[in-house]
Amino acid sequence: xATKNTKTKFSKETYMYWYESMFLMRKFEEKAGxxxxxxxxxxxxxxxxxxxxxxxxxxxxLKEGDKWITSYRDHGIPLALGTSPNxxxxxLFAKATGCSKGKGGSMHIFDKEVGFVGxxxxxxxxxxxxxxxxxxxxxxxxxxxxxxxxGDGAVRQGAFHETLNMAMTWKLPVIFVIENNQYAMxxxxxxxxxxxxxxxxxxxxxxxxxxxxxxxVEAVHEAxxxxxxxxxxxxxxxxxxxxxxxxxxxxxxxxxxxRTKEELEDYKxxxxxQQVKATILENGFATEEELAEIDKGVKxxxxxxxxxxxxxxxxxxxxxxxDVYEQEDYPFAID
Numbered sequence: 001x002a003t004k005n006t007k008t009k010f011s012k013e014t015y016m017y018w019y020e021s022m023f024l025m026r027k028f029e030e031k032a033g034x035x036x037x038x039x040x041x042x043x044x045x046x047x048x049x050x051x052x053x054x055x056x057x058x059x060x061x062l063k064e065g066d067k068w069i070t071s072y073r074d075h076g077i078p079l080a081l082g083t084s085p086n087x088x089x090x091x092l093f094a095k096a097t098g099c100s101k102g103k104g105g106s107m108h109i110f111d112k113e114v115g116f117v118g119x120x121x122x123x124x125x126x127x128x129x130x131x132x133x134x135x136x137x138x139x140x141x142x143x144x145x146x147x148x149x150x151g152d153g154a155v156r157q158g159a160f161h162e163t164l165n166m167a168m169t170w171k172l173p174v175i176f177v178i179e180n181n182q183y184a185m186x187x188x189x190x191x192x193x194x195x196x197x198x199x200x201x202x203x204x205x206x207x208x209x210x211x212x213x214x215x216x217v218e219a220v221h222e223a224x225x226x227x228x229x230x231x232x233x234x235x236x237x238x239x240x241x242x243x244x245x246x247x248x249x250x251x252x253x254x255x256x257x258x259r260t261k262e263e264l265e266d267y268k269x270x271x272x273x274q275q276v277k278a279t280i281l282e283n284g285f286a287t288e289e290e291l292a293e294i295d296k297g298v299k300x301x302x303x304x305x306x307x308x309x310x311x312x313x314x315x316x317x318x319x320x321x322x323d324v325y326e327q328e329d330y331p332f333a334i335d
Contacts, residue, residue: 007282007283008279008283009218009222010060010218010221012283012285014060015276015279015280015283015285016280016285016286016294017056017060018053018056018057018060018217018276019273019276019277019280019291019294020294020298021052021055021056021059021079021080022052022053022056022217022272022273022276023273023294023295023298024079024085024298024301024302025048025049025052025055025056025075025076025079025080026049026052026273027298027299027302028075028079028085028088028089028302028305029047029048029049029075029076030049031302031303031306032045032047032075032089032092032106033045033047033049033248033252035092035306036252037252040093040310041092041093041106042094043094043105043106043107044072044105044106044107044121044251044252045092045106045251045252046072046073046074046106046107046250046251046252047073047075047246047248047252048073048075048076048246049246049247049248050181050215050244050245050246050247050248050267050268050271050272051073051076051179051181051214051242051244051245051246052076052080052272052273053214053215053216053217053220053244053272054076054149054177054179054214054220054242054244055076055077055079055080056080056217056220056272057216057217057218057219057220057221057224058080058147058177058220058221058224059080059081060221061220061221061222061223061224061225061228062145062147062224062228063144064115065115065142065144066115066144066145066146066147066228067115067117067130067133067134067137067144067145067146067147068081068114068115068116068117068146068147068149069116069117069118069120069126069129069130069133069146069147069148069149070118070119070120070126070148070149070150071119071120071123071126071149071150071151071154072106072107072108072119072120072121073151073179073246074106074107074108074109074118074119074120075088075092075106075109077116077149078099078109078111078114078116081111081114081115081116082114083099083109083111083113083114083116084305085301085302085304085305086304086305086308086309087099087111088109088305089305089306089308089309090102090305090308090309090312091104091105091106091108091109092105092106092309093309093310093312094314094315095309095312095313095314095315096312096313096314096315096316096319097308097309097312097313098309098312099111101315101319101322101323102314102315102319103315103319103323104119106119107119107120107121108120108121117129117133123151123153123154123157124150124154124155124156124157124159124160125159126148126149126150127148127150127154127157127159127160127163127176128159128162128163129148130146130147130148130163130174130176131146131148131163131166131167131172131174133146133148133174134146134148134167134172134173134174134231134237135170135172137173138170138171138172138173143173143232144173145173145174145175145228145231145232146173146174146175147174147175147177147224148174148175148176148177149177149178149179150176150177150178150179151178151179151180151181151184152178152179152180152181152182152183152184152189152198153184153185153187153192154178155178155193155198155201156184156192156193160201161201161204163176164176164201164202164204164205164207164237164239165205167207167236167237168205168206168207168236168237170236171234171235171236171237172236172237173231173232173234173236173237174231174237175224175227175228175231175237175238175240176202176207176237176238176239176240177224177239177240177241177242178198178199178239178240178241178242179214179242179244180198180214180241180242180243180244181244181245181246182243182245183246183250183258183259185250185254186250186254186256186258187258188258197211197241198241199211199239199240199241201239202239207236207237207238207239208227208230208238208239209238209239209240209241210223210238210239210240210241211240211241211243212240212241212242212243213243214242214243214244214245215243215244215245215267215270215271215272215275216270216272216275217272217275217276220242223240224240226238227240245264245267247264247267247268277291
């Protein structure tokens with residue numbers, strides 16, 4: 001039985017999940033950034049630090065069987081869904097034990113077991129795929145849905161508008177989420193669009209659309225839960241704009257000099273992890289000492305993932321053509 005407190009809308013168990021899952025995302029990403037600096041992780045690497053409430057809040061609002069798809073900033077969501085940090089870290093190391101067998105890297109994390117259909121490297125490329133996943137669920141007659149997340153830069157793609165039109169016309173069970181972290185790479189929303197409240201773009205297709213405080217995990221949960229209820233009732237898609245912020249640059253190669261220190265500190269003062277921690281302490285759901293033990297366990301889990309990745313082998317040469325086509329007998333010789 002969930003333990004509830006009159007001062008909160010959600011159970012103790014929910015707050016404790018939010019705290020631990022967001023803290024895991026934060027520490028995993030901090031470690032990934034450190035390892036990238038040591039050149040143990042190579043290629044592209046986009047960190048989720050600051051945006052953790054988007055994943056954790058949506059997770060508690062949805063159910064097993066729902067599908068998740070996102071862009072290349074994709075480490076946090078599978079961690080929230082329960083994917084082992086070991087296989088994600090191994091993928092970042094390009095090791096054979098990674099969730100994509102070391103062949104996808106940071107931008108192509110997948111985990112079929114938890115319903116995570118990727119990480120996608122093409123800006124906006126996941127948007128029509130998300131609608132397709134929702135179409136599949138409707139075609140099969142399930143009550144599952146797809147939540148399709150994208151960055152604020154992706155709404156400039158034609159595929160965004162084409163997909164919204166089709167999804168609403170066919171009443172597909174899909175939740176479109178714009179994780180508006182205020183900058184598409186290094187360019188602010190104000191410099192790229194006359195419409196700066198991006199959720200309003202849904203009005204052209206009569207899609208129910210609203211802004212959400214993406215730094216507040218409770219607000220995220222409530223918005224996604226309402227959208228999910230609509231989708232499962234056969235009423236079609238919803239467009240949500242999560243107003244959030246990334247504390248780091250667009251990628252590891254971005255020094256983020258296009259924003260002020262004051263702006264960064266303002267968003268850090270709204271930190272989603274600290275908000276949840278304060279609620280937990282105020283309601284007596286846990287003590288400082290108990291949270292410190294959770295922190296210690298999370299840090300140990302992250303360090304275990306690093307050791308797992310370092311100890312794992314690289315893919316062998318015969319993996320080159322596997323997972324490219326369905327047929328496994330290739331007419332290619334590998335020396």
